[in-house]
Amino acid sequence: xxxxxxxxxxxxxxxxxxxxxxxxxxxxxxxxxxxxxxxxxxxxxxxxxxxxxxxxxxxxxxxxxxxxxxxxxxxxxxxxxx
Numbered sequence: 001x002x003x004x005x006x007x008x009x010x011x012x013x014x015x016x017x018x019x020x021x022x023x024x025x026x027x028x029x030x031x032x033x034x035x036x037x038x039x040x041x042x043x044x045x046x047x048x049x050x051x052x053x054x055x056x057x058x059x060x061x062x063x064x065x066x067x068x069x070x071x072x073x074x075x076x077x078x079x080x081x082x
Contacts, residue, residue: 014042 002015014024022044024030029045064072 018042 001051002017004012004015018024023040024044031043031045033041033043035041
């Protein structure tokens with residue numbers, strides 16, 4: 001069983017074992033689900049596809065084909081391996 005100590009500011013470091021098991025990384029959001037007066041659950045918050053859909057869209061960026069993307073990636077690898 002993993003344990004942690006709360007600081008005077010109410011901060012707690014989530015033990016490494018728990019972070020690894022829940023696949024938590026710096027910047028991830030978590031939710032606390034409180035049950036009664038003596039129990040709480042920690043739940044990672046993940047975003048749905050609908051929440052992130054279109055976040056990379058830029059109307060000023062020109063459209064490129066899959067072939068153009070593949071060629072650009074290939075050129076990048078060729079430059080990197082010289």
